[in-house]
Amino acid sequence: MRRFISLKGRILLSFGSLIILLMLIISLSVLYQWRKLIIEDQIKNSEAIAQSFSFSVLDALIYHENGLQESEGYLQSYISNYAQQNARVKYISVTDAQGNLKAHSQISALSGQSHFPAPIISGFDKPVTAIFKHPDLGWIIETNFPLRTGGKYWGVLQTAFDAEPLRQAIRNIFFLLSGLTTISLCFVLLLLFYFAGKLTSSLSALVKNMDRYDLQNPIEDPLPVIHDETGFLMRRFEELKNRLHTSRQKLISAQKQIYQAEKLASVGRLASGVAHEINNPLNGIKNCVYVLQRHADDPGQRAKYLPLIDEGLTHIETIVHKLLNFSRQERTKFRPVNMNKEIELVCSLLEYRLNEKQIRLKTVLDPELPEIEADAQLIQEVLMNLLINAVDAVGKDGNIRIGTRKFGTEKIELEVSDDGAGISKKIIDKIFDPFFTTKEEGQGTGLGLSVSLGIVEAHNGQINVKSDGPSTSFIIQLPIKRHHESIID
Amino acid sequence: MRKTFIFFGLSLAGFFILSLSLLYSGFMDISFSNAETAVTQIQDKRPVVYFGVVSRYSPHLLYEGYQPLMDYLSGETPYRFRLRLSRTYRETIEQLTRGEVAAAFLGTYIYIQNHQEKNLRCILKPLNKQGLPFFNSVIITGPNSRIRGLADLKEKRLALPSPYSYSANWLFKETNLNRSDFDSIRYFDFHNTVVYRVLKGDFDAGVVKDRVAEKFSGAGIRIVYQSAPIPASPIVVHKNTPPEITRAIINALLKINLRQKQYKKLVQNWDAEFQNGFTPAFDKDYIAPKGGK
Incomplete structure (x- = not known):
């Protein structure tokens, strides 16, 4: 499963x-260019x-070579004084074209015992500059300047200065730019966070x-009025809610009509039994009325x-009352329902049909069965449907069994079984499936x-069938407590 | 979700700090070198021939202008030519007579004065821009000077180059002016020094070669008088100079044909006096000229 990342998270x-990458690239480029410029x-x-040093050195070398004046001493003094007065000078040396050291800012180097880097002796026309870390002198910037006049090569002037100030300048720029970049990044990311949130x-x-x-x-939970794509989505959602509400109302209405129609269909199927039930007491009443008509003045009769x-009449009234109770279209409401009593009521309505087919009805009802939160009318309809199906399924001398029991702590179980034809x-x-029947036309x-x-x-229950x-x-499990809204509300 | 963000934030911060550390160490390593592959120089074992030059310019300038010519001669002849400077004009004459130098760039004046006595022979002379083997000595003044001609020079301070140069002597030989006509006269080793001192106002006027004056015209130097054409400063050999060396020098320098691109480019770095080529020189050319304008 892919990890959920919010839209805000994705934007951020x-x-x-992208911003971090761009800013890093820009900062690095600036830093690199700046560093390059400094170097x-x-x-x-x-x-x-x-170069400016080289003019004096060249003159000294020219004078020396042409024997015009004693210049080596002058050169040595000149270099030594310059080095002493300039703290950044690490060393300065002059080497002639043959590789002989002519002067050095460190007098000791003249003896040949030198730990200073050797100059580039020949083979170059332009100054050669290097920056490197010397094990004793630290970071230095060294220039080997070729001493040439009119194409004549006289030797090389080697100057070396302390490069630590250069590194310090680069360090300062590095921290300045890094700091500025970090602050800018934080600021931009905060802005991004704010705008993404918005x-x-x-x-x-x-x-x-x-x-x-x-x-x-x-x-009523009104959404904010927004004039963008989200606002458009919100308006569509509002319309969808309204359509859902309307559809639900229609669905409830249709469902109720189906329930009622099915209930009336059940009443129709009960009609012959009910008629017979009423007919017996009605014949008795008729006989009694006949006798009373003949002996109208006889108080004994x-x-x-x-x-x-x-x-x-009481018997007839009871039958009619039961039938009315079953077929009444009441507003559905959940209330405590005793499943055992509902079973007894429905069984009494089917009594004639059971007797007619000499079906043995066995009820195994749990007397400790708790009441459930349910719609009694709907439960009766379920029981009626299952029992009528069972009566239709079994033949003469068949058996129907109804049982109730607790199922765990939160449910009850109802089982209606028969030994009819099976499925x-x-x-x-x-x-x-709706409208699926194995009965003959007009029977169901x-x-x-x-x-x-x-x-x-x-009712958040389950119905299973085993054949x-x-x-x-048919095994039905129903929750004792109603913990879910349902369409029948 | 919050945990994811915290984790992401911490990872980002960690990555940022790590990158910063690596970047820091990378940026602080400022190792650098612009050294190119060195060219190995071939040892030259040909005989060395020294070429003298009078001290008309500072040693540095002489090497700037004359060394390329030496390099050309070294390339065109079987010898290695090297410059040999001198403190004075006369010292170059002595170098020639002692055989320390095989040839020399001499001044016109000192050659006229010494060639017979010292057994010197002129072999070549440089050409000017007009292709003629002459130069002019000129009287120069500063930009704000009121001197307009020879008549204005009286009682003025005068700067001159070496007393062995033609420019230092021409004025007194070829005009009516005498040394006593001036408030003061001072000689300097080099022509350029004369120009500098006049420009600085230390002297009211000076005398130098026309080519030197032209070089500083942009700095405000004005020419108020110039000599008649003077035979160009000759290249000189001693009678003892090996003839093959003399021949090699003559052949090499007369070969320069400025109508060819290669030579035009070649002479670009030479002293301006030699950028127009050479022509053979003879003793009869070196007779002191008269007059001026």
């Missing part, structure tokens, strides 16, 4: 690196001094707004049959399991 990293200036100075702050505001946005609780009529492996992956909508899955998932041969089990 890329532009910062060249010193070399020119050294050569200029050697540039990305609107984007950060947008990201924070996105993070805070709650589809279930859309609160009234006392005998009126309670029977009342009992029959083949070919279709088991499709049974939760194909939405039962799809709706059930939606309801369970809306092994003729037996099929």
Whole structure:
């Protein structure tokens, strides 16, 4: 996984690196040129001094060679005095064309016991200057100046000056430029940091707004008005939020309609059983009314049959009440639900159908089952769907088993199993698809399991199916505490 | 993210300090040398021939102007020519007679005075810009001088070159002026020194060769009078000078043809007196001229 680097970080990293690189290149170039100029200036100075010195030396050598006057003593005194009066002079020497040392600022060097660098004797027309570190004298700038007049080579004048002031000058410039570069870099990077922050702050505001946005609780959180690309993005985000909100409303509405439609479909499937349930007490009431009509004045008959009529009507009222409870379209709301009671209610509605097919219903309900936070209406619909499917699946004398139990500390588990036809492996992956049904036309909508899955998932639960041969089990796990918003809110 | 930035910042700072340290040590190493490959000089074992020159200029200037000519002769002949300077004009004559020098650049005046007695023979004389073997002595003054001609020189301070030079003697021989007409007269070793002293105002007027005066015209030197053409200063040999050396010198110097580029370039560094070539010289040419203007 690639490491996350913020836009601000990227700007700082890329532009910062570029600026650092550019400033370093510029500073180094300036530093190098400055250093070069200082060194060249010193070399020119050294050569200029050697040249001005060379005139006197040349005259002395010319006079000496032509025997015009005794000049070696004069030359030696001249060089020695100059060296004594100039603290920067490390040494000065004059060597003739044959390589004989004619004069030296250090008298001791005349004896030949010298640790001074040997001059370049011949073979050069221009001054040769070198800067180097002498083991005894430290850094020196040495010029070997050829002594020539009209093409005649007389020898070489060697001058050496202390180069430490030159290094000091370079050192000063180095620190000055380094300091200035560092300060400038810090300043520029701070500016970059500031502007990058300013540039990305609107984007950060947008990201924070996105993070805070709650589809279930859309609160007014206005974004700053910015007239740039980020502002454009913000306006688009606002529009997207509005569209999401509208779509969600439509989705909830559609979902409710589906649930209700499916519920009404279930009621339709219950209708024959309900009609039979009502018909039995209704026949009894009819008989009682017939007897009472014939013996209208007999108080004994009234006392005998009126309670029977009342009992029959109460029975009918109970059936109708249950049916109304199941089919009522109430506003969904979460409240504590006892799963065992909901199972009993739904089973009672299916009692006729179960008896009709002589199906044995076995309920294994955990009496310690905790209540869960759920929508009772929706849970009933899930139970109804699963039980109707089970009733449809099993044949005469079949078995249906309903069980409840705790699953861990935070969930409960509900299992509806039957020993009907089973579900083949070919279709088991499709049974939760909308409008998928194996029933004959008019017997089912194909939405039962799809709706059930939606309801369970809306309760943050899971629904699994196992089919092994003729037996099929639907296992539902639901959380005890509602800890998530869902679309059914 | 903050940790990344801190790490990045610290790494950057570390890298910066390390680079700075390396850079510092690199920049502080100022080792340098502009030495080029030295040219090995071949040992020259040819015989050395000394060439004298009268002390008309300072030794330094003489080497500047005359050494290239020696180098040319060394290149064109089987000899190595070397200059031999002298303290005075007369010393060069002595060097010739003693055989210390095989030839010499003499002054016109001293040659006329000594050639018969000292067995000297002129062999060549330099040409001027007009291609003629003459020069002029000229009277010079400073830029603010009121001297306009010979008549204004009376009671003035006069600077002259060597008393053995033609310029130092011409004035008194060829004009009506006498030494007593001047407030003071002083001789200097070199023509250039005469110019310097006149320019400085130490002297009201001076006498030098025309070529020297022209050289300083830009500095304000004015020529107020000039001599009639004077035979150019000759190159002289002694009767004992080996004829092959004399012949070699003559041949080499007469070979110079300034219409050819190679020679034009060759003479550029020579003393101005020799930049126009040479012509053979004969004793009959060296008779003192008369007059001036």
